[in-house]
């Protein structure tokens with residue numbers, strides 16, 4: 001039992017030190033599993049509900065503020081009082097800090113445990129990842145459950161306090177906020193003072209800006225909508241709540257373990273030291289265990305502005321098609337906790353067992369089937385732009401952990417003693433909430449010209465924010481790197497997104513002859529680019545649209561949808577026929593590296609996309625004369641044309657030393673991650689010769705650095721998404737090297753923000769050390785980490801034939817290419833057979 005005055009002392013201390021920054025509270029850092037994330041996801045459901053706990057600079061949950069994805073502080077504090085001793089949780093500086101023990105995450109949960117005197121405390125943050133569940137995915141709320149459990153067999157006096165501030169909304173910064181409390185959907189400011197029996201329904205704090213600027217953002221936070229922080233009495237002896245000044249409320253709590261109950265202070269006090277907050281207190285009295293659950297969320301309605309034939313429409317969030325109104329949604333979400341828990345637990349078990357299935361249950365590294373070339377000391381690798389310090393390969397030295405090149409045979413070694421499958425699970429489980437939290441589902445506009453085969457009634461449109469890079473909506477070259485997640489988890493999501501690109505292009509809203517970059521410059525405005533002034537990436541996006549559309553078809557078996565959009569795809573293909581083999585000075589998706597002429601990886605993307613087009617053209621109806629009407633006849637892409645292009649590409653894009661692909665045709669000793677060949681393998685297109693896979697697989701091991709393989713020979717930085725795409729095209733030893741070195745990076749990087757995909761492969765694994773470097777955070781492209789699992793969906797596993805095949809090292813002809821006549825949808829035998837008899841498909845649904 002802590003003397004009363006000591007509580008006050010602690011409070012006074014807290015008051016005076018609120019402005020100071022603290023590292024860890026002097027406590028040992030917790031044990032992380034399965035890896036140490038740069039930032040632990042707390043509540044991550046939409047581009048606006050994105051709360052994290054940084055582990056940068058030894059940060060822990062109760063030694064630093066939760067952050068919005070941008071890194072700005074969010075007020076979300078908690079105190080658990082045990083026998084009168086205050087234990088801050090999640091965070092309140094300078095109360096007696098509970099000492100962190102463990103931090104464990106899976107795809108939906110981040111669980112923290114603390115020890116606090118005679119009790120253990122847990123905080124379980126739950127943002128369910130259920131990619132096949134439209135309604136649950138569309139709910140913009142997240143759960144937090146805190147528990148206290150006596151460890152000495154004795155009951156203790158237990159109180160929970162939790163508050164949030166207004167920084168969750170943009171308006172928090174300028175002070176125009178309204179606070180209101182609801183129960184059963186009715187405002188209870190003065191009608192229920194808490195002395196009555198308030199077991200039962202959810203109490204909702206509703207916080208919103210006084211003046212609503214609809215569909216406007218400030219510093220990436222919404223200027224419209226509301227924050228909802230909800231709880232129930234949870235069997236507490238006394239349950240109370242209050243809004244007002246942070247100092248008053250926390251002082252009241254410390255003094256009386258309660259709040260004023262009825263008082264809702266509508267005055268706004270600004271943020272920071274004496275900010276306005278809203279708090280709940282659950283006082284359990286003497287118990288040996290107690291549990292409190294909260295839900296927190298940001299609710300926008302309407303959510304998206306979208307350009308349609310009928311003008312700009314304001315689209316409603318998809319949850320409105322599942323629930324009557326905001327309050328029912330909040331209450332049903334609350335009541336659904338147990339069910340959602342069960343579903344998320346099943347989904348996570350499925351993820352873990354799919355990882356095991358890919359690795360054929362913790363398979364050891366397979367031994368190589370061919371002797372490996374000994375490196376030639378005079379070889380040209382790495383000789384262009386990298387500083388001399390990297391000319392020598394990193395060899396393994398257990399004292400500094402460096403070294404992912406096996407010196408005995410110059411294959412990839414990876415991090416010694418790290419399990420590849422555990423490392424891979426650690427990466428994908430951390431990435432899942434980040435990708436699911438990057439988009440929203442909206443109810444399509446009534447004027448939508450959707451037909452049976454398009455998303456219409458019963459299906460949403462998906463709008464993804466290009467978080468942190470520039471806020472574009474449904475950027476094709478962000479959807480593309482993320483596509484492995486969707487193909488693995490639910491290919492329909494890809495359709496809900498691509499449909500918006502098709503609708504704008506087919507609606508006549510885009511003037512350029514190539515494929516548009518995105519459907520709107522600034523989320524949540526999906527208002528297109530009527531002037532064609534989007535960021536031009538013609539080969540990149542034309543290839544992306546074709547490849548993702550074909551991939552959707554291969555994974556879903558839905559050929560009707562492809563047919564609906566065939567003319568648009570055909571237009572993209574025409575562009576590629578003309579411009580992809582020798583790409584002009586264009587941006588590729590890695591636009592932070594600038595434009596470049598003759599990009600090898602861009603050229604092969606176009607060619608692979610043309611191969612996909614040649615296969616799609618067999619699914620498409622022959623254009624009939626009445627379709628003519630001035631419209632360009634659909635382009636014909638033949639297999640022979642594509643093979644001829646491919647042969648030219650090999651002759652331009654492979655180094656004369658025949659040991660790696662060039663970064664650009666004219667840069668004779670450059671190199672880069674040739675990640676675009678992944679779709680050749682994923683979609684079984686059979687256009688890239690096997691020796692090219694083998695060659696690249698060997699090459700990557702030779703240029704790998706501490707935290708993986710640089711993106712290209714110009715810099716030390718790399719992209720985690722493209723690395724895992726490349727890994728999926730490699731032999732086992734190189735794939736292991738990629739996977740374990742990315743997990744090693746997770747454990748060691750100094751980046752303390754939501755997962756960046758762009759980082760240095762050397763030094764401290766920080767953000768790029770180049771002038772004007774971009775600092776990526778929380779981008780959806782981490783969906784690309786699922787590249788191996790998307791392969792699993794096609795029936796390929798870790799030991800499937802990859803780069804390590806026998807045969808001549810190099811065949812200019814592409815005669816070693818896979819046999820591409822075997823075509824069909826993956827995963828659904830019925831769909832596969834639909835495709836065998838092509839005449840049938842053209843007539844319609846044969847099965």
Ligand SMILES: *[C@@H]1O[C@H](CO)[C@@H](O)[C@H](O)[C@H]1NC(C)=O
Nearest residue numbers: 104105106109110111124345
């Ligand atoms: C987190 O806690 C929840 C609820 O107890 C549990 O279902 C889940 O398995 C836990 N996950 C991890 C990684 O500990």
Ligand SMILES: *[C@@H]1O[C@H](CO)[C@@H](O)[C@H](O)[C@H]1NC(C)=O
Nearest residue numbers: 190191192193194195196262
């Ligand atoms: C609280 O509510 C009860 C019952 O409605 C009423 O009798 C009591 O006077 C109220 N107390 C305060 C402080 O408003």
Ligand SMILES: *[C@@H]1O[C@H](CO)[C@@H](O)[C@H](O)[C@H]1NC(C)=O
Nearest residue numbers: 195196197198199200233235
């Ligand atoms: C409150 O409700 C609980 C459960 O319904 C009941 O056991 C208790 O007697 C009620 N208390 C009051 C003061 O009405």
Ligand SMILES: *[C@@H]1O[C@H](CO)[C@@H](O)[C@H](O)[C@H]1NC(C)=O
Nearest residue numbers: 183184185199200201202331
């Ligand atoms: C909870 O809310 C529902 C719906 O508003 C209502 O029917 C029910 O009576 C409420 N229960 C309690 C205990 O207030």
Ligand SMILES: *[C@@H]1O[C@H](CO)[C@@H](O)[C@H](O)[C@H]1NC(C)=O
Nearest residue numbers: 215216217305522523524525
């Ligand atoms: C969306 O468009 C509206 C109307 O043009 C504009 O006022 C608003 O600032 C835009 N929002 C963003 C985030 O750019």
Ligand SMILES: *[C@@H]1O[C@H](CO)[C@@H](O)[C@H](O)[C@H]1NC(C)=O
Nearest residue numbers: 179180187188189190264266
């Ligand atoms: C509750 O308080 C808010 C903020 O002062 C106010 O806007 C609202 O009208 C009040 N509701 C009731 C029912 O008194």
Ligand SMILES: *[C@@H]1O[C@H](CO)[C@@H](O)[C@H](O)[C@H]1NC(C)=O
Nearest residue numbers: 367368406408409411412733
């Ligand atoms: C490389 O050599 C090491 C040491 O002889 C061996 O353990 C490893 O399995 C080899 N790896 C490959 C891929 O050949």
Ligand SMILES: *[C@@H]1O[C@H](CO)[C@@H](O)[C@H](O)[C@H]1NC(C)=O
Nearest residue numbers: 448449450451452454506564
């Ligand atoms: C939708 O379907 C109807 C009837 O099948 C057809 O007449 C119409 O042209 C279709 N609209 C579009 C945009 O495809």
Ligand SMILES: *[C@@H]1O[C@H](CO)[C@@H](O)[C@H](O)[C@H]1NC(C)=O
Nearest residue numbers: 582583597598651652665666
């Ligand atoms: C681009 O590559 C083509 C084909 O190899 C070559 O003819 C052309 O000169 C290259 N362009 C530049 C600027 O190097």
Ligand SMILES: *[C@@H]1O[C@H](CO)[C@@H](O)[C@H](O)[C@H]1NC(C)=O
Nearest residue numbers: 032034035036418743744747
């Ligand atoms: C990362 O750290 C975890 C412990 O947090 C450890 O189990 C795992 O092996 C590490 N992985 C790598 C690749 O270093």
Ligand SMILES: *[C@@H]1O[C@H](CO)[C@@H](O)[C@H](O)[C@H]1NC(C)=O
Nearest residue numbers: 647810811812813814815816
């Ligand atoms: C290309 O393939 C053809 C037949 O498949 C073969 O006759 C020819 O020699 C090959 N050319 C080269 C350069 O390998």
Ligand SMILES: *[C@@H]1O[C@H](CO)[C@@H](O)[C@H](O)[C@H]1NC(C)=O
Nearest residue numbers: 815817818819820821822823
């Ligand atoms: C390609 O596959 C088809 C169908 O399985 C088979 O008939 C054909 O012989 C194969 N061609 C080659 C070159 O392997």
